[in-house]
Amino acid sequence: MASIKDVAKLAGVSIATVSRVINGYNNVSEETRKKVIDAIRKLNYHPVYAVKGAVLKRTIGVLVPNFGGFHYNEILTGIEKEAIKRDFTLMISTTLHRTSVELERLEVFFAKRVDGIIVCSSKKDEEQLERLIKSAIPVVVVDREEPEIRLDNVGIDNYAAGRMCAKYLLEKGHRKVLLLKGRKDIYSFSDRERGFIDYSTRHGIDVKVTPCGYFAEHGYHAVERYLKKHGRDFTAIFAINDLSAFGALKALHDLGVLVPDEVSVMGFDDDPISSYTIPPLTTVRQPREEMGRVAFEILYERLSGKKGVARRVVLPVEIVERESVKQL
Template identity: 35%
Template sequence: MVISASTIEEVAARAGVSRSTVSRVVNGSPAVSEVARESVRRAIDDLNYVPNRAARALASRHSQAIALVVPEDTARFFGDPFFAAVVSGIQARLASTDYILNVILATGDPGDKTTGYLRSGSVDGAIIVSHHDNDTFIDRIAGAIPVVYGGRRVRVRDEDHVVDSDNVGGGRAATEHLLERGRRRIATITGPPSMRSSLDRLDGFRAVLDDAGLAPVAVEDGDFSEDGGAAAMRRILASGQEVDAVFAASDLMARGALRVLRDAGLAVPDDVAVVGFDDSMIAATTSPPLTTIRQPSRGQGERLVEILLDLLRGASPEHATVMPIELVVREST
């Protein structure tokens, strides 16, 4: 059986008001009496009326849509639990609003397809996460609509609105923990140098070693991926340098490093201690369970939405929000 949708005229007739009054109630206009507003709301409930989103967007010049732009490929997006946690937070915060979320994966934006879509009025604002210093197309997006960045950009601008984790503090906490465990020959596996989070975690790592009068045994790029972490660990072992600890700047890279250490016959943590970063679901399921730096990825997603909603309301939210980190000690150290 096909159930026909109720119309705005039927709602108006049921409520005993004009069609324009129903439209004003649906669009949140204050120019309606409370009595009329309640009559319309009851009629909407009785008739299961669903307002036409396209018509509302045309009338209000607002799409009621927000874009999450991720300049990564599909394998990276679906394979890294960090993104799942951030999206979960974004969706949770949007649930109580009229906004819908459009997820856009864009690597380089050839032909300006993504930029053209976002600048066309199809969305009211955007959240951009996992951006790199060569993702210049995001500047064109930010020039047309309100944007909030998940993570600091490599080239910081005063006008940017950013929600980030304390990546420098996380790098420091991981390295301090390894020193407290008596480790002195410490290597690190970083993310790509095109990302500020990678550079900040490396800065924290280096600062603690400098304070202790030590130098890194090795600094290898693991590209924030499991395979990249494994390849970086192989390079560290192949260098012939003695290593007794590794700080991997993501749990995915740490899992790859653990696999290589196991294959090389090295025991964790007896021979080599390992610390990751994220405290994703991966950390508790590695063998051994992974000591890591917890960053509030879901909370970051929620805060990204809150700041963007403030911008869309015409408010002036703070430009930089730094979320706290926490060392979570498990059996890998």
């Protein structure tokens, strides 16, 4: 089994230099970085640790924005299932949607010499992205915006999905739609909204946009505020995710608005409880557990020495029709 000394010898550099490359530091020339990374790949070098004489399993660091709701938990489930199959352990941490915390957590992963990293991030954080690209540790990103494919990336096409939702509501006869707008710093929400609005503009759907958020309470208060200020000047609501749709359903119920007889509601995600709301929620299913599974498989391939250019894997989504959208 290759050691860090072997890597340093093959690359013709010091052990400290190898460590700096592995950790993605900037104080290494590109020529030296390339030599070290080539040596790591040729030797298939992976750090191994021992505690009380027992060799630990190979470890993957996984970074997620939060543990709230279902989205990242389902992605983690997919990663965990594959990790168990391959006899890996996971080191999981959350960033609380803060880029400064994300950088701190990545430093911990580098310090612990994890074998690979899976990053689930909803924000645009180029500084961290550059650090990951420069590191010698294999990295796969999930559900993250990256216009230039420089790291292996797994996700869905949120823009196309937003267009699909607008098309669906139009086919159901809805030409006046209230869009519950998500947080602007979450790229998947922004792409989803952009796709919805672009399709609506081209096909004569009157979209009323109101600020919302991520969780059920945000959807509740967004609908409550809008109705009190503007009245019911729409026939359908498109919520940027299922959690906000749950809040919208409750607000409509509390205000005496019947769903779907008076207002239709459509969500996005197909959370596990979406089929248990009253009425059951029509939504878009994105394969979150599959995202995690595919991300781990790609990372495993890289750890096994498979080379090649970074690739973007786009998984399909589908509309799940239930009872919350009415045909006009």
